[in-house]
Amino acid sequence: MTPGNAELIKIGLFPIAVQLHKRERIRIAIAGADDGNLDRLPPTGDPVLTVVRNSAEPSWPELPMIAPAK
Secondary structure, eight states: OOTTOOOOOOOOOOOOOOOOOTTOOOOOOOOSOBTTTBOOSSSSSOOOOOOOOSSSSOOOOOOOOOOOOO
16 A cells, blocks of 8 residues: 555455444444454554545445345
């Protein structure tokens, strides 16, 4: 990764069952490390992570949607 350049990042998550109802929200927390699984980025100092949200470089979460059984 190059500082100042926007990049597409795909983060795989473990599947966890949850049911969200209308008007409920999901919170996404982004950190610069996953202790025990991935190395810290950057290795020293304070990480600066910027999520770009504009029409030229949009950001979005893709969450699987499964309709509940009736």
